[in-house]
Amino acid sequence: MLCGAIPGGAGDAVRALPVLLTVPQVCKLLGYHKTKVYELMKRGLLPYVVETKTGHRRVEYRAVQHLVKRLRGGRLEGKAS
Numbered sequence: 260m261l262c263g264a265i266p267g268g269a270g271d272a273v274r275a276l277p278v279l280l281t282v283p284q285v286c287k288l289l290g291y292h293k294t295k296v297y298e299l300m301k302r303g304l305l306p307y308v309v310e311t312k313t314g315h316r317r318v319e320y321r322a323v324q325h326l327v328k329r330l331r332g333g334r335l336e337g338k339a340s
Contacts, residue, residue, distance in 0.1 A: 279308070279317035288323055299326070 280288070285296050285305070299305035300316065305326055307316045 278320055280320055280323065282316055282318070285318050285323055289327070 277284070282293055282296055285291075286293055289296065291299075296305065300307050300318075305318060306322050307318045309316055
């Protein structure tokens with residue numbers, strides 16, 4: 260699985276998170292249930308890719324970061340919560 264290095268809060272410590280996250284991983288990061296994450300995907304607010312062999316959905320870590328930034332900015336506050 261592809262991984263990207265993301266600087267942690269403690270000095271030289273670096274956390275490796277996958278570039279493509281599973282739905283349960285996205286749920287854990289956002290604090291949402293699967294239903295909410297799938298709704299965000301369906302509405303186009305959380306872009307995803309589908310693995311051709313398994314059919315599983317994966318979300319780029321950057322897409323999750325972008326969604327959180329938009330939510331914090333208040334632009335989606337009423338729609339996505």
